[in-house]
Amino acid sequence: MTANPNTTSSETRSRPGVPRAELIQWLNDYLDTDAFDDVSLNGLQIEGRDTVTRVAASVDTSLRSLQAAADAGADLLLVHHGLFWGKPLPLSGPHGQRVRLAMEAGLNLYASHLPLDHHREVGNNAMIARALGLEDLEDFGEYGGRKYGLAGTLPRELDLQDFADRVQKLTGEICLVHSGAHPFVHRIGINSGEGAGLIPEAARMGLDTLLTGEPEHKYFHDAFEYGLNAVFAGHYETEVFGVRALAAKIEEEFGLPWQFIHQPTGL
Template sequence: MTKLKDVCAWMDEELSLDVIPDYPGALNGLQLENGGSVSKVGAAVDASLPVMEKAVAEGVDLLLVHHGMFWQGTQRVTGPVYRKIKLAMDHGLAIYSAHIPLDVHPFLGNNACLARAIGMSDPEPFFDWKGIQLGLKQSMSLSREALLERVGRAVDAPVHHCPAGSDPVGTVGVITGGAGSEVAAVAECGVDTFITGEGPHWSYPLAEELGLNVFYAGHYATETFGVRALSAQVAEKFGVDSVFLPHSTGL
């Protein structure tokens, strides 16, 4: 058993919440507190009602998520919003969210974890966004097919891909989540093969026109890495239990 405020203070500092920009709805940090103690940490991508129900069933008292409770902005506390908050408060479930800070962390981040999983050894930051570098890139000598196999193993899910670029894959860029709409800007960064989570329909034909390989590995699937790594680090540092709470959207 450890203090919630100590765990949150460590995560706030480790993830540099005070300096890394994000979307307003992210509201990074502690979003809902409990009675003040932590004995078991749960990791999940989304702070949804089914995930919270799983957390309660597992005896979790601190839920770490990538997408927090307030993406839709100000909402009435009725219906599912009420049920989520009541469930959490009735069972002493605190909720902590980290979005962009957990994408870009150099070791615990979604990008860094996925890059390691596909064999990147020394990637460099790229893609400027609000004054930070949002992704990682590195030259790789793999064939498209070999990289596709690695990415599929890493995310443990089917990978849709646009085979419009070089083979071997050349400079590979990684930005997890929903960065597929940035194919043109990514190509301008000298990337030959772009690995992301998902993108709009038009990103595929545009990638074909640009001569860019794009691997759409799943928004959910590419964003399980960070919360799992963060929860494992918290468990080790503070001597508490941890569990991953899978709830895939398939997107």
């Protein structure tokens, strides 16, 4: 990523703080949180202080990210991967420690999983497409009846290795490349995180390259057999974009300073 792993906005605050209820309502409306059927519990997962004066953002929720947010004086931690997924867990062991740490620190925890993947302004896929300069964007990457990714065209063709190098500069991580017989990259499908299973859809759309996060063993042969390039840029590294953009949007709307907590997983 960057030389400084914690990216912080301007320290200037245009107002002393924002009521939590106002900020959460704005987030829910802006992200259209309630419209998504998701295994993640999207929205406010842990209620903390009533007023938010500083925001932290992180891809994952862990003891380290929660502690870093508390140490930074944040009142709200924005995450892509929250603490609650589909079924209740006992508040014991590490899960209980995470919840207890957040509550003792008065830290609000807000998670946005599929809504942030999908969002066409600050979403992971939208931010990657914008950074790559893709044109003629269209929806791509169906999951549960909704398309979360984006497909588009590069302004000019790139050699596959040149494209992988460009993605590496964007993410800071070396990409895994499966060359499916296309020596050049022009029409690209983007789906952050887990998207290896979208190779057949990309082929049906006439794309030549899929850019996603992590490979999966059961889809290993698909790129070669469908004749499609697959560039795997890391689950974590393809999902730093959304939470950072969302935190910056909060600063734009409310004048709240923010900090990105960079804790790469290598996956």
